[in-house]
Amino acid sequence: MSTTKSPSFLRFINSFRYALRGIKTSLNKGEVNIRVHVFVAIAAISLAYLLHLSILEWSVIIVCIGIVIAAELFNTAIEKLVDLVSPEWNHKAGIVKDIAAGAVLIVSIASAIIGIIIFAPKIIDLFH
Numbered sequence: 001m002s003t004t005k006s007p008s009f010l011r012f013i014n015s016f017r018y019a020l021r022g023i024k025t026s027l028n029k030g031e032v033n034i035r036v037h038v039f040v041a042i043a044a045i046s047l048a049y050l051l052h053l054s055i056l057e058w059s060v061i062i063v064c065i066g067i068v069i070a071a072e073l074f075n076t077a078i079e080k081l082v083d084l085v086s087p088e089w090n091h092k093a094g095i096v097k098d099i100a101a102g103a104v105l106i107v108s109i110a111s112a113i114i115g116i117i118i119f120a121p122k123i124i125d126l127f128h
């Protein structure tokens with residue numbers, strides 16, 4: 001059996017490496033927002049474990065975490081692209097950044113509400 005990897009397999013592995021590099025760059029470049037999201041995600045996963053969530057509740061929490069972090073990565077990518085295309089002050093560049101930030105805010109608020117709906121009753125139950 002040949003051990004040579006097919007080009008399409010290598011392309012797949014490389015795409016995966018580039019994607020991981022993108023995530024690492026976002027975390028390393030001092031992007032405060034994404035660090036906050038990762039911190040909140042770790043806190044939510046820890047709480048979910050401690051409160052013995054159901055499979056459905058776990059799934060909802062994981063989907064929320066994925067959407068928020070993905071939105072933040074898109075936002076960072078858009079910011080970098082705008083800075084590349086329009087390094088100088090430009091009204092339209094500002095609008096593009098504001099809209100991208102608005103998208104992150106929307107999914108963050110929705111996820112926070114879902115977190116409250118799932119966690120709050122279980123935390124209240126602990127004190128009864």
Ligand SMILES: Nc1ncnc2c1ncn2[C@@H]1O[C@H](COP(=O)(O)OP(=O)(O)OP(=O)(O)O)[C@@H](O)[C@H]1O
Pocket residue numbers: 031032033079086087088089090091092093094095097098101
């Ligand atoms: N080139 C620009 N032209 C016009 N307005 C801009 C420009 N760059 C940034 N802004 C305005 O400043 C805001 C903040 O932009 P910035 O790129 O600093 O994003 P940020 O949210 O502070 O990002 P981060 O802190 O994650 O780097 C934008 O949402 C936009 O309103």
